[in-house]
Amino acid sequence: xxxxxxxxxSFVTRFEATIVESLDHEGRHAVILxxxxxxxxxxxxxxxxGTINGIPVLDVLTRPHDLAVVHVLKSALPTGPAHAEVxxxxxxxxxxxxxxxxxxxxxFVTTVNAATVGFHLxxxxxxxxxxxxxxxxxxQQAERLANEVVFSGLAVTARxxxxxxxxxxxxxxxxxxxxxxxxxxISVGDFDHTACGGTHVANSGQIGLIKVIRADRKAGxxxxxxxxxxxxLEDYSQRLDITQALTxxxxxxxxxxxxxxxxxxxxxxxxxxQRNTLAGELLHxxxxxxxxxxxxxxxxxxxTFADDSYSVAEMRQLxxxxxxxxxxxxxxxxxxxxSNVLVMASAGSAVDARAVLxxxxxxxxxxGGGSSAMAQGGGVPADIDSLxxxxxxxxxxxxx
Ligand SMILES: [Zn+2]
Numbered sequence: 001x002x003x004x005x006x007x008x009x010s011f012v013t014r015f016e017a018t019i020v021e022s023l024d025h026e027g028r029h030a031v032i033l034x035x036x037x038x039x040x041x042x043x044x045x046x047x048x049x050g051t052i053n054g055i056p057v058l059d060v061l062t063r064p065h066d067l068a069v070v071h072v073l074k075s076a077l078p079t080g081p082a083h084a085e086v087x088x089x090x091x092x093x094x095x096x097x098x099x100x101x102x103x104x105x106x107x108f109v110t111t112v113n114a115a116t117v118g119f120h121l122x123x124x125x126x127x128x129x130x131x132x133x134x135x136x137x138x139x140q141q142a143e144r145l146a147n148e149v150v151f152s153g154l155a156v157t158a159r160x161x162x163x164x165x166x167x168x169x170x171x172x173x174x175x176x177x178x179x180x181x182x183x184x185x186i187s188v189g190d191f192d193h194t195a196c197g198g199t200h201v202a203n204s205g206q207i208g209l210i211k212v213i214r215a216d217r218k219a220g221x222x223x224x225x226x227x228x229x230x231x232x233l234e235d236y237s238q239r240l241d242i243t244q245a246l247t248x249x250x251x252x253x254x255x256x257x258x259x260x261x262x263x264x265x266x267x268x269x270x271x272x273x274q275r276n277t278l279a280g281e282l283l284h285x286x287x288x289x290x291x292x293x294x295x296x297x298x299x300x301x302x303x304t305f306a307d308d309s310y311s312v313a314e315m316r317q318l319x320x321x322x323x324x325x326x327x328x329x330x331x332x333x334x335x336x337x338x339s340n341v342l343v344m345a346s347a348g349s350a351v352d353a354r355a356v357l358x359x360x361x362x363x364x365x366x367x368g369g370g371s372s373a374m375a376q377g378g379g380v381p382a383d384i385d386s387l388x389x390x391x392x393x394x395x396x397x398x399x400x
Contacts, residue, residue, distance in 0.1 A: 005035055020033065033052075036071070040060040040062045041060065051084065052084045095201045104143075105194075111141045111142045114222070125225055142212075143212050163183060173195060184196065208232065211235070243257060283314075283321060286318060294328070300329055306335060331360065336382070351398055353372055353374050360377070361377050362394075363394070
């Protein structure tokens, strides 16, 4: 079993050791040291990275059968002396997030009696799952207490308690399956005592800040997303960049930003309403204009019209209004990479919209279908001239 020195000192990042085994771990090069400061993935905390004799350490894990710490390497190393370096930036980040989690978890117990039932730490997120639905003011209460603990600069210590002496010791959580003769208990001053095998800061002040950034309530539980230390600082910087860009674009202050966006949205809605009213009026004139220039076959007036500035919905609206008049057949088109053709006939018309559409598509190409009153098709690239030619050709197929 590898000696795990990170348990006694989380701050050592360069050390000398001996490679006692060089092995193949699931197709990858790996080594086992007699003693290590590399943390293997476990307890919700990801592994350390770094180098051994200059070779990158890609993964660190515990071998189940003998609890040896396996260091997965980018390339092979022989047994013998080793100089190792732990990626301190990553390690310290994990120490800040993890110790912050202990404190935040205890803060939720103290303030609102909500227990943590899950913990997740990845490069992108840190979350705890609470066994209770907590509201914003309760979260603020716990967050305030957690930061008071940070600002108090309490000592964070680890002690090994023999299994037989656990009774009467105040511990927030004891793992279900205690292996070994002792239990490692991490204390943050007298604020929190919990069993844990991870790496922690030495003083709560080293966490810097604990900031909750999101809460999701679901089925009586709450997932709390938070940032500690450097991650909180980076998060603050990112939010500052965004709000500064927005306040500058909108020529407003941070405090008025939300109000400014609401006002913009209201303006936009008012303009959209106005635009819809104007479009309706315009459509009315368009209908009159198209009907006046319609081609007449007996009792049927045939309207052909193509325009790329219309949307499909607008074209449909136009067709609907045209055919509200008796004896009208409308052949409408929108040119483009995926052209659209719409044929609509007034109620009671003898003209079959599907047959007319087939005549258009016979020239234009593409596919479509519908009913005798309305048919739609196209889908092939067509410019306005070829679309007009196809519509005209179809007019000839309509007999009075
Ligand atoms: Zn821990």
